[in-house]
Amino acid sequence: MSLQPHQSWSPATPETAHQFTEAWLANRRLSEHTRTAYRRDVRTWLTWCADRGLEPLRATFLDVNTYARQLETRLAPATVARKLSGVSSWYDFLVKLQAVTTNPVGGADRPYVDRDHSATLGLTPEEVDALLAAAATAGKRTHAMLTLLADLGLRVSELVGLDLIDMSYERGHRTVRFTGKGGKARRRALTPATAQVLDEWLTERGLAAGPLFRTSTGGRVDRYAVFRLIRRLATQAGIAEAGRLSPHSLRHAFATTARAEGVPLEDVQDAMGHADPRTTRRYDRDRHNLDRDPTYTIAAARARRNSA
Structure with a gap:
């Protein structure tokens, strides 16, 4: 199925969500590693939504906040921020397709990441x-x-x-x-x-x-x-x-x-x-x-x- 603006996708099925993801990735110039990471991050978000009976096309910033706080219990702030960035890019693509009117990640409370510090262990x-x-x-x-x-x-x-x-x-x-x-x-x-x-x-x-x-x-x-x-x-x-x-x-x-x-x-x-x-x-x-x-x-x- 070819994805076009103005098309109706509510509610989104797992098959449609997969099509969204692949179309989104196909429209980005990404390395295979980044493509794999983005696909995994969106899949994790969609699974979280499905487990709670939440329609991802109707998710709000409050849902994203709940998701982020749960991620923060086991992941570093920089990792959570990266995962949310991928999901946000996915929603930006859906806004362009007019599948959603707003990006729920845009209004979410993202974790603070110290841009002047890296957690990677260095070497002398x-x-x-x-x-x-x-x-x-x-x-x-x-x-x-x-x-x-x-x-x-x-x-x-x-x-x-x-x-x-x-x-x-x-x-x-x-x-x-x-x-x-x-x-x-x-x-x-x-x-x-x-x-x-x-x-x-x-x-x-x-x-x-x-x-x-x-x-x-x-x-x-x-x-x-x-x-x-x-x-x-x-x-x-x-x-x-x-x-x-x-x-x-x-x-x-x-x-x-x-x-x-x-x-x-x-x-x-x-x-x-x-x-x-x-x-x-x-x-x-x-x-x-x-x-x-x-x-x-x-x-x-x-x-x-x-x-x-």
């Missing part, structure tokens, strides 16, 4: 080195995956989505192309050291087309395998709280180290694919370091003037 440069050393003993594929995460600050979805065809050359640089958040096509340079680690894996992997990082059966390595791998290697390397680490920990370390080494904020932002520089600053765990307080720079400049 020394811990990153230890993790890479452990990866080097675990096989060429493992070493290559963790090196790309550490040296490029990739999202895990970007890493596992890479194909052999994404490896290229541009203006004297070895490069890797990938689809970033929001479906944006992006490319990054590979340093000689990073390229060497990757080439060692490519030699072992062979030249067959397909996923860059394959399983023993030829399938694509999934993001959950990378999570488990990082925690196992972190335990092996003796890193504290290894069980709380994630691929995103390496992404945080990338941002923090780049800023500590003097890379301009806008360059780090571009490298990480952030639309908002505030997001990049949130990743920088060293941003409140008093050694970087501008007062020292101002005082040094004044001292130079006074001594001239």
